[in-house]
Amino acid sequence: xxxxxxxxxxxxxxxxxWRRVYVGILIYLVVIITVFYLFTRAYx
Amino acid sequence: MRPADxxxxxxxxxxxxxxxxxxxxxxxxxxxYLLAGRSxxxxxxALSIMATQASAITFISTTGQSYVDGMRFVQAYFGLPxxxxxxxxxxVPVFHRTKVYTAYEYLEKRFDGKTRTLASVIFLCQRGLSAxxxxxxxxxxxxxxxxxxxxxxxLMMGATVVTYTVxxxxxxxxxxxxxxxxxxxxxxxxxxxxxxxxxxSSVSFGDAVYLAGAAGRLNAVTTDFSWNDRFNIWSxxxxxxxxxxxxxxxxxxxxxxxxTGRSIAQSRLSLLFNxxxxxxxxxxxxxxxxxxxxFYLFIQPPxxxxxxxLSRIQGMSDFQPMQAQxxxxxxxxRQVALALAEAHHAGDSAAESRHVSxxxxxxxxxxxxRERASRLVESTGGEKGFSDTxxxxxxxxxxxxxxxxxxxxxxVIFAATMSASSGEINSLATVTVVDLYKRxxxxxxxxxxxxxxxRWATLFWGVYAVTFAGWGKKLGSLIVAVNVVGSLxxxxxxxxxxxxxxxxxxxxxxxxxxxxxxxxxxxATFFYGNIGYLWFNVIGCxxxxxxxxxxxxxxSSTLTSSK
Numbered sequence: 245x246x247x248x249x250x251x252x253x254x255x256x257x258x259x260x261x262w263r264r265v266y267v268g269i270l271i272y273l274v275v276i277i278t279v280f281y282l283f284t285r286a287y288x
Numbered sequence: 289m290r291p292a293d294x295x296x297x298x299x300x301x302x303x304x305x306x307x308x309x310x311x312x313x314x315x316x317x318x319x320x321y322l323l324a325g326r327s328x329x330x331x332x333x334a335l336s337i338m339a340t341q342a343s344a345i346t347f348i349s350t351t352g353q354s355y356v357d358g359m360r361f362v363q364a365y366f367g368l369p370x371x372x373x374x375x376x377x378x379x380v381p382v383f384h385r386t387k388v389y390t391a392y393e394y395l396e397k398r399f400d401g402k403t404r405t406l407a408s409v410i411f412l413c414q415r416g417l418s419a420x421x422x423x424x425x426x427x428x429x430x431x432x433x434x435x436x437x438x439x440x441x442x443l444m445m446g447a448t449v450v451t452y453t454v455x456x457x458x459x460x461x462x463x464x465x466x467x468x469x470x471x472x473x474x475x476x477x478x479x480x481x482x483x484x485x486x487x488x489s490s491v492s493f494g495d496a497v498y499l500a501g502a503a504g505r506l507n508a509v510t511t512d513f514s515w516n517d518r519f520n521i522w523s524x525x526x527x528x529x530x531x532x533x534x535x536x537x538x539x540x541x542x543x544x545x546x547x548t549g550r551s552i553a554q555s556r557l558s559l560l561f562n563x564x565x566x567x568x569x570x571x572x573x574x575x576x577x578x579x580x581x582x583f584y585l586f587i588q589p590p591x592x593x594x595x596x597x598l599s600r601i602q603g604m605s606d607f608q609p610m611q612a613q614x615x616x617x618x619x620x621x622r623q624v625a626l627a628l629a630e631a632h633h634a635g636d637s638a639a640e641s642r643h644v645s646x647x648x649x650x651x652x653x654x655x656x657x658r659e660r661a662s663r664l665v666e667s668t669g670g671e672k673g674f675s676d677t678x679x680x681x682x683x684x685x686x687x688x689x690x691x692x693x694x695x696x697x698x699x700v701i702f703a704a705t706m707s708a709s710s711g712e713i714n715s716l717a718t719v720t721v722v723d724l725y726k727r728x729x730x731x732x733x734x735x736x737x738x739x740x741x742x743r744w745a746t747l748f749w750g751v752y753a754v755t756f757a758g759w760g761k762k763l764g765s766l767i768v769a770v771n772v773v774g775s776l777x778x779x780x781x782x783x784x785x786x787x788x789x790x791x792x793x794x795x796x797x798x799x800x801x802x803x804x805x806x807x808x809x810x811x812a813t814f815f816y817g818n819i820g821y822l823w824f825n826v827i828g829c830x831x832x833x834x835x836x837x838x839x840x841x842x843x844s845s846t847l848t849s850s851k
Binding site: 253255256257262264265267270271272273276277280281283284286287288 | 552564
């Protein structure tokens with residue numbers, strides 16, 4: 245593997261850790277697909 | 289185009305270029321010219337990523353797509369948030385820490401020179417093909433709609449892009465993208481509001497949404513699975529995840545945007561912004577197309593929106609009965625649409641159900657008439673596989689939008705073309721200089737030499753894009769094919785990066801052979817199979833990884849037994 249120079253990894257500006265931000269994005273995806281699904285059914 | 293439209297268009301273009309060049313002052317080293325000295329804030333990178341990805345044809349085509357096929361195209365973006373999370377967690381920190389200029393430079397650090405070179409050449413082939421078409425595709429639509437010669441539109445867009453990209457480098461590209469995205473957002477919002485305002489006074493916004501849904505134009509999620517169906521939730525979640533992993537993880541035109549970030553966190557935020565904003569944005573654009581469909585329920589549209597071809601076939605004997613049938617079908621659909629909206633208001637579900645089936649059968653008659661007109665175009669010497677989907681939105685804009693707004697929407701098309709094109713030219717130049725010139729032609733030269741080489745390479749790719757766009761007419765129906773051809777290369781590139789990040793035991797030669805095997809299988813599937821193009825990315829990636837792992841396993845067992 246190549247040498248990895250030291251570059252500081254800052255925390256995200258919200259939710260405390262990057263892991264929580266990623267989980268938030270995945271929850272957002274589930275919500276948006278659900279909303280689109282309900283939208284499709286409502287106007288089918 | 290009236291004088292006010294011209295003023296809006298020219299003011300928009302001049303301000304984009306001037307602002308981009310103003311912000312790019314001091315790009316006098318290779319690091320600043322190609323990576324903005326790694327100083328960009330997340331919001332500028334985020335909008336630049338979005339602008340680079342959204343070409344003009346996205347806006348022209350996407351609205352037309354929902355007019356004819358509904359909103360299910362939005363599902364092609366469902367994989368984006370998944371891909372962004374994976375890239376932020378794995379790729380971004382490694383690229384930042386290894387201080388690379390290109391994604392392929394990392395491959396030499398991880399594998400060897402030949403793998404880096406193969407990946408660079410695949411990128412140059414694939415992105416080089418699309419560079420000319422990024423300019424040509426909207427140019428031909430604008431030429432037909434506005435009556436300008438193709439050469440004029442191509443040269444106008446090409447010259448503007450080349451000027452600020454050569455002079456200002458990536459800073460000019462990024463800050464121009466920011467402004468272009470602002471103009472695009474503004475233009476889209478105004479276009480939607482205007483469509484809704486133009487609806488007949490008896491039709492409310494709620495009625496418009498109801499009528500679009502009853503005609504199947506609001507089908508944002510479709511759960512039926514089919515291998516050759518391009519857009520459903522399954523191909524969206526799986527196929528497009530692979531596509532976006534390749535696009536944002538291995539395509540230099542995107543990687544270069546977030547390599548300019550001043551920290552890992554800033555780069556991650558720029559990608560996560562896209563993960564959140566892109567799907568609603570596509571939904572919004574598709575919704576505009578659905579509202580244009582509703583507008584044309586009450587104002588008769590031409591049977592074909594491509595007026596040059598329409599004029600050509602209008603005098604033919606087959607056309608008149610077709611037009612008469614189309615007129616009748618339109619009037620029938622208009623009356624049924626009004627009756628349906630009224631029944632919906634009154635809550636009369638029996639009448640509603642009756643009118644819905646009548647409304648859909650009238651829509652089918654209209655679709656049939658449009659299909660017959662398209663076949664007439666083809667059978668009388670027109671383009672093979674003729675489709676006028678790309679002309680629907682711009683035809684609507686130039687006919688019905690008020691003065692000033694037309695200029696703004698045309699500026700949106702120009703802005704989208706320039707942002708996508710500048711990103712491509714800039715990344716092509718970077719790979720040419722960093723991965724090929726600096727490695728094989730001139731090693732160890734001074735920084736100023738590589739800066740000048742980067743400017744010349746940018747100029748070369750800019751001129752190439754404009755020249756290639758000039759040949760676009762001769763390529764004819766290849767335009768659609770070339771878009772699909774892009775996905776023929778992404779799977780292999782992605783497989784290569786998956787091996788680099790997830791399988792530390794795999795070495796360069798196994799990866800190199802795996803990539804070649806991946807390309808062979810993808811091309812065989814393309815020529816002899818019948819599946820949607822999003823799946824090529826999955827197949828290519830799996831073949832590359834599986835082949836490299838098999839070779840690694842075989843080599844390890846041979847070494848073990850020889851010991």
